[in-house]
Structures are given as C-alpha cells and as structure tokens.
Amino acid sequence: MLSLKQRRSLNTLLMGVLAWGVALAIFFPIFWMLLTSFKTEIDAFATPPQLFFSPTLENYTLVNERSDYLHFAWNSVVVSFGSTIIGMMLAVPAAYSMAFFETKRTKGTLLWMLSTKMLPPVGVLVPIYLLFKDTGLLDTKTGLVIIYTLINLPIMIWMAYTYFKEIPKEVLEAARMDGSTLFQEIWRVLLPMSKGGLAATVLLSLILSWNEAFWSLNLTASEAAPLTALIASYSSPEGLFWAKLSAVSTLACAPILIFGWISQKQLVRGLSFGAVK
Amino acid sequence: MNNNRYLSAVMAVGMTAVASSAMAATKVTIGTVNNGDMVRMQGLSEEFEKLYPHIDLDWVVLEENVLRQRLTTDIATDGGQFDVMTIGMYEAPIWGEKGWLTPMKDLPADYDMADIFPSVLGGLSHNDTLYALPFYAESSMTFYRKDLFEANGLSMPDQPSWDQMKSFAEQLHKPEEDQYGICLRGKAGWGENMALITTMANAFGARWFDENWKPEFTGPEWQNAISFYVDLLGNYGPPGASSNGFNENLALFNSGKCAMWVDATVAGAFLTDETQSRVADQIGFALAPQQVTSKGSGWLWSWALAVPVSSDAKEAAKTFITWATSRAYSQLVEETYGIANVPPGTRTSTYNNAEYLEAAPFATRTLEAIGNADPNDSTLNPSPYVGVQFAAIPEFQSIATQVGKLISGALAGSMSVDHALKAAQSITLREMTRARYYSN
Numbered sequence: 001m002l003s004l005k006q007r008r009s010l011n012t013l014l015m016g017v018l019a020w021g022v023a024l025a026i027f028f029p030i031f032w033m034l035l036t037s038f039k040t041e042i043d044a045f046a047t048p049p050q051l052f053f054s055p056t057l058e059n060y061t062l063v064n065e066r067s068d069y070l071h072f073a074w075n076s077v078v079v080s081f082g083s084t085i086i087g088m089m090l091a092v093p094a095a096y097s098m099a100f101f102e103t104k105r106t107k108g109t110l111l112w113m114l115s116t117k118m119l120p121p122v123g124v125l126v127p128i129y130l131l132f133k134d135t136g137l138l139d140t141k142t143g144l145v146i147i148y149t150l151i152n153l154p155i156m157i158w159m160a161y162t163y164f165k166e167i168p169k170e171v172l173e174a175a176r177m178d179g180s181t182l183f184q185e186i187w188r189v190l191l192p193m194s195k196g197g198l199a200a201t202v203l204l205s206l207i208l209s210w211n212e213a214f215w216s217l218n219l220t221a222s223e224a225a226p227l228t229a230l231i232a233s234y235s236s237p238e239g240l241f242w243a244k245l246s247a248v249s250t251l252a253c254a255p256i257l258i259f260g261w262i263s264q265k266q267l268v269r270g271l272s273f274g275a276v277k
Numbered sequence: 278m279n280n281n282r283y284l285s286a287v288m289a290v291g292m293t294a295v296a297s298s299a300m301a302a303t304k305v306t307i308g309t310v311n312n313g314d315m316v317r318m319q320g321l322s323e324e325f326e327k328l329y330p331h332i333d334l335d336w337v338v339l340e341e342n343v344l345r346q347r348l349t350t351d352i353a354t355d356g357g358q359f360d361v362m363t364i365g366m367y368e369a370p371i372w373g374e375k376g377w378l379t380p381m382k383d384l385p386a387d388y389d390m391a392d393i394f395p396s397v398l399g400g401l402s403h404n405d406t407l408y409a410l411p412f413y414a415e416s417s418m419t420f421y422r423k424d425l426f427e428a429n430g431l432s433m434p435d436q437p438s439w440d441q442m443k444s445f446a447e448q449l450h451k452p453e454e455d456q457y458g459i460c461l462r463g464k465a466g467w468g469e470n471m472a473l474i475t476t477m478a479n480a481f482g483a484r485w486f487d488e489n490w491k492p493e494f495t496g497p498e499w500q501n502a503i504s505f506y507v508d509l510l511g512n513y514g515p516p517g518a519s520s521n522g523f524n525e526n527l528a529l530f531n532s533g534k535c536a537m538w539v540d541a542t543v544a545g546a547f548l549t550d551e552t553q554s555r556v557a558d559q560i561g562f563a564l565a566p567q568q569v570t571s572k573g574s575g576w577l578w579s580w581a582l583a584v585p586v587s588s589d590a591k592e593a594a595k596t597f598i599t600w601a602t603s604r605a606y607s608q609l610v611e612e613t614y615g616i617a618n619v620p621p622g623t624r625t626s627t628y629n630n631a632e633y634l635e636a637a638p639f640a641t642r643t644l645e646a647i648g649n650a651d652p653n654d655s656t657l658n659p660s661p662y663v664g665v666q667f668a669a670i671p672e673f674q675s676i677a678t679q680v681g682k683l684i685s686g687a688l689a690g691s692m693s694v695d696h697a698l699k700a701a702q703s704i705t706l707r708e709m710t711r712a713r714y715y716s717n
Contacts, residue, residue: 042553045528066316125350133356217343218350221306221358222335233338236311237468238523238543240553 059247083148095160163197373408409581414622416646449536458513467677479573545639573655
C-alpha cells in the first residue's frame with residue numbers, strides 16, 4: 001500500500017514521463033526533418049530508416065545554388081508581420097467593444113466570425129482569384145497581407161476577447177473617471193494589463209501566417225511568393241527529393257522557430273506581469 | 278527663354294522615359310514542375326538571356342499537382358500570371374479546344390518539326406492544330422534485374438505477357454530476403470496507379486468507355502485486369518504496395534528490393550545512375566507487358582511548354598519555348614550536362630546519335646515504346662477518346678482519381694475487386710451523365 005506522499009511522487013513521475021513522451025512525439029518530425037536534410041537522397045529513402053549515416057551539406061548547397069532563399073524569406077517576413085500588425089489593429093478595438101460593451105448579438109457575432117474558418121478555402125478560391133486579378137493584387141505582398149489578415153482575424157478577435165474578459169470592467173471605469181480618453185484607456189490601461197495574452201495572439205498570428213500554404217501557392221507567382229512556395233518547389237513527381245525537401249523545409253522553419261524560442265521567455269514574463277488576479 | 282528651357286527639360290525627360298521603356302526587357306514568367314530535365318532547363322536560363330537580352334525569364338517551380346491546380350485556376354480565369362505553362366498531353370488538347378492556348382504556328386524553319394515524333398505531336402494537338410511544344414516524352418517499360426533472372430535461369434522476352442510476369446514474380450519473390458517479385462504503382466491518383474492500371478486494362482482488352490461513352494467497369498475485361506493486378510501485386514509485391522507511387526518504387530528498386538518494375542521510361546536514367554542506384558549495372562529493359570493485345574500496353578506522356586492566350590508577352594514566350602524544345606537546346610544540354618541528360622523521347626535525331634544510345638542503355642527500348650504508343654488507337658475495341666493511359670476529356674481527372682482510390686482500396690484489402698468495380702461503374706456513370714455525354 002503506497003502512502004499519500006508516495007502516490008503523489010508516482011503521479012508526478014508518471015505525468016513527467018507522459019509530458020516528455022508527448023513533447024518528444026511532437027518534436028520528432030522536426031528532428032527527423034533536420035536529420036534527413038544532412039543525408040544523401042539514397043540514404044533519405046533507405047528502408048529501414050537510417051539513424052547513423054555520413055552527413056553531407058550538399059542539399060543545402062544545392063538549395064542555395066538553385067533558389068534565392070532571401071527573396072522568399074523576406075516575403076514571408078513582410079506578409080507575416082504586415083498581416084499581424086494590421087490584424088491586431090483591427091482585433092483589439094473589436095474585442096474591446098465586444099468584451100466591455102456586450103450586446104445581445106455579441107455571442108452570435110463571435111460565433112459567426114469563427115464559422116468563416118470552417119469554410120474550405122478552395123470553395124472561395126475562384127471568386128477571390130478573380131477579385132485579386134481585377135484589383136491587380138495577384139502576386140503582390142499587399143494581396144497576401146490582406147488575405148492573411150482576413151483569415152486570421154476571427155482567431156485574433158476571439159483570443160483578445162477572451163483575455164479582455166478576464167479584466168474587471170471597474171478598472172477601466174476608474175480610468176475613465178480619472179479623465180482618460182478612449183485611446184488612453186485602451187493604450188495605458190487595457191493593453192498593459194493584457195499584454196501577455198496579446199503577445200500570445202501576435203505569436204499565433206505570426207506562426208499561422210508564416211505556415212500558410214494554400215493562398216500563398218495560389219495567389220503568388222514569382223514576386224511575392226513566400227517560403228511555403230519555396231518548399232513546394234522541391235517536391236518532385238519523378239525522382240528522389242526527400243533530402244533536398246528536408247533541407248529547404250529546415251531553412252524555412254528556422255526563422256520562425258528561433259523567433260518563437262526567443263519570444264517564449266518574453267511571453268512567459270508577459271503573462272506573469274499581466275496577471276492582475 | 279525660361280519656357281523654352283522648361284519645354285526642353287520636359288521633352289528630355291519624356292524621351293528618356295520612352296527610350297528606357299523601349300529598352301526594358303520583357304519578363305516571361307514560366308510555371309513548371311520540379312524534375313531533372315526542368316531543373317536543367319532552369320539552369321540554362323542565362324544562356325537564353327544572353328541570346329535574347331530583351332527577354333528576362335522568371336521561374337515558378339511547383340509540385341506537379343499544385344502546379345496543375347495553379348495553372349488551371351489562372352488559365353480558366355484569364356489571370357495572365359504565366360507566360361509559359363508546363364502542361365502534359367492530357368491538358369494540351371482540352372485547353373487547346375477551349376481556346377485557352379496560343380496555337381503553335383509559324384515556327385522557324387530550323388526548328389525542324391519533322392524531327393519530332395508524330396505520336397508526340399498528335400498528343401499535343403487538337404483538330405490538327407498544335408498547342409504546345411514537347412520538352413520531353415516518355416512511355417512505360419519493364420525494368421528487371423538481370424542478375425536475379427540469370428541466377429534463377431529465367432529469360433525476359435522483348436515484350437513479356439502479364440502471365441509471364443506473374444510466373445517470374447512467383448519465382449523471384451523472396452520476402453524473407455527483402456526481395457519482392459514485382460513492384461507496381463498502388464498509390465491512388467489519375468496520374469499514379471491509374472496510369473499503370475489503364476495500360477494494363479488496355480492489354481487485357483478493356484477500355485474506359487464504349488463508343489457511346491458508357492463506362493465498362495462491370496465487363497469481364499476490367500474484372501480480369503483488376504483481379505490479376507490485385508493478385509499479382511498483393512501476393513508478390515512489397516508490403517504496403519497500395520501507398521507506393523513512382524518515387525517509392527524507384528527507391529525500392531534502387532535499393533535492390535524489386536526484381537521487376539513496370540513504370541515510366543524516364544526511370545531508366547535514375548536506375549542506371551550509379552550515384553543513386555545500388556543495382557545500376559544490373560538493369561535489363563523490356564517493353565511494357567501485353568496480354569490479349571499489345572495495343573495501349575505502354576503509355577505515352579509528354580511534358581510540353583505552351584503559351585496561354587492570357588499572356589501579355591506571347592511573342593517572347595514563344596521565342597523561349599521554341600528555343601527550349603529545339604535541337605540547339607539539346608546540343609547545349611549535351612555540352613553542359615553530358616549527352617545522357619538530353620531531354621528524351623521527342624526528337625528522332627536524339628536516337629540517331631550513336632553516342633546517346635551508348636550513354637543511355639534504355640534509349641532503344643524507350644524509342645520502341647514511344648513508337649508503339651498511339652493515343653488515337655490505344656484499345657482493342659474502338660473507343661471514342663484520345664489518350665493511352667487517360668481519356669482526354671475534362672471529366673477524366675476527377676473520375677480516374679475516384680476510381681484510383683477504389684482500386685487502391687481493393688489492393689489494400691479494404692474492399693473486394695467486385696465491389697470496387699461496381700462502385701467505379703456507378704461513379705463514372707453518374708459523372709458522365711452529369712456532364713451530358715448521354716442522357717438516361
């Protein structure tokens with residue numbers, strides 16, 4: 001018979017093992033991609049898969065020779081940050097009004113916004129393509145910024161709304177009584193109090209925009225194509241390509257992974273500083 | 278005086294603007310797939326730009342299915358994003374008929390159209406009008422391990438029958454030694470398993486549609502072909518064959534795990550490449566298997582370059598595709614990358630070159646296979662469609678993908694062959710009725 005203390009230790013141990021297991025399972029595809037990027041094509045396709053092999057940099061050299069990586073990376077940076085900034089500028093006021101001036105239609109509106117995410121994107125491909133063609137937005141970074149802003153906006157509003165709901169109304173009322181304007185109320189009181197949550201929203205929007213492939217492949221050609229389009233160019237119907245594809249995928253993932261890593265500390269700090277409860 | 282100066286300045290600025298716009302290079306955007314021949318073409322862009330300094334080439338390389346969707350969206354909406362499109366034998370006649378492609382007329386005399394294989398030109402034409410210039414072409418053939426055949430006292434005929442293939446597979450199948458009798462495509466898709474299965478069905482005397490566009494999946498020919506395929510690959514193929522496409526089988530064969538493989542002739546270049554293949558010096562080549570007929574037993578496909586009517590740089594685009602499919606380009610590839618890398622399957626002159634035949638041991642069989650394939654007469658009984666491993670109608674892509682999933686399911690054991698064929702018949706009938714090929 002285990003004592004309470006022993007049971008607690010066992011639970012902690014089991015939870016730890018489970019957490020590590022889940023973390024490793026999530027990380028494994030990234031690890032395997034990194035490993036494959038240093039293999040030759042024949043090693044990459046070997047069965048059973050090889051864990052030990054002679055590493056080579058030839059895939060990275062080839063990607064560097066064949067593609068203008070910086071051009072694609074710059075496009076990814078511009079469209080991801082551009083759409084996130086514009087998205088936040090729209091999401092914060094929208095979430096503010098919904099969280100603090102709730103009407104009987106607020107819940108319905110929130111659900112309706114989320115429901116737009118349930119529509120398969122291919123269903124609206126042709127109308128959007130025609131719209132972009134007529135407005136000259138095809139293969140432009142502006143076009144991608146607009147589309148990414150629109151597709152991420154429902155999630156950004158939802159997240160900001162959830163964080164704002166946690167903040168007591170009375171704090172904002174007190175600021176108002178002290179003579180704050182609407183802008184000051186949001187800028188000086190609301191945003192500092194919810195910066196941890198908003199930082200998470202920004203990071204999620206950046207990741208979603210960085211990884212988005214459907215619209216970037218369909219609405220761009222050579223000028224505005226981001227890194228997702230570069231990855232797609234290394235898949236081949238005839239011929240071995242896994243090692244090259246892994247190399248280009250590693251290069252495409254690296255910036256956002258590093259950014260996520262760095263901002264992780266800020267996020268945790270922001271979350272603890274933002275807590276008012 | 279001041280007015281005159283002002284006028285002169287304005288005129289000078291205007292003339293400079295006109296002159297610089299006249300000198301500005303025309304941008305040609307090329308949508309293409311990622312394969313060895315296309316990558317080499319991209320690598321030789323600079324040579325073209327040196328010859329034609331007023332044309333700038335811009336490349337958009339995409340995975341085949343993504344490219345197909347991207348090009349279809351662009352051309353159907355008159356988007357004008359691409360000046361050159363890489364399309365196949367399936368799209369060329371359909372898009373040509375719809376008036377989406379610029380006819381390839383008035384090509385320069387030194388282009389030597391007579392040098393191109395007539396079957397390839399025929400596959401890229403509609404009503405005798407050519408809509409795309411062939412970059413390379415392929416058929417299908419049988420690859421086999423000469424060492425294993427020799428060790429087992431077997432001999433591969435020039436064109437085996439499927440029954441013979443089964444008998445060879447039975448004798449060479451040794452899964453305990455990681456050696457499988459035969460590798461074939463099993464992955465669902467109109468360009469994956471259905472390419473092979475359609476040629477196999479052709480050999481068994483089947484056809485997709487009768488003269489009145491009625492599907493024939495419930496007939497004995499399809500039943501025999503698919504039962505044979507499922508039995509052959511299920512019993513003598515590698516495990517998980519229903520998810521193997523070209524690349525998976527290529528990797529299996531290259532690592533020495535397949536005794537035989539029936540697939541695209543372009544595989545010959547990969548299999549005999551010592552940097553990729555562990556069995557490079559043991560590869561034998563035969564024609565794709567026949568059964569009750571040899572008609573349509575080997576497919577015909579070409580990747581070709583076309584100019585959409587929506588392009589605003591048609592002349593420059595045509596100049597590029599003429600260069601990229603010319604004999605001079607083949608010469609340039611030979612000088613830069615070696616003769617074995619010349620785009621195969623399009624020009625007679627390539628196969629008249631003894632050096633090429635020596636460098637590419639699969640070349641003679643490729644030539645024979647392409648010569649045998651006739652998209653206008655690919656079935657034992659007459660059929661109303663053009664195409665060997667496909668029917669060149671807009672509905673085929675969707676229908677064949679659905680049928681491909683059913684047959685892949687039968688191979689994986691999730692349904693019977695009977696069930697798969699009945700479902701295929703029902704889907705195809707519904708789609709063809711909806712497309713008004715006939716009314717009930």
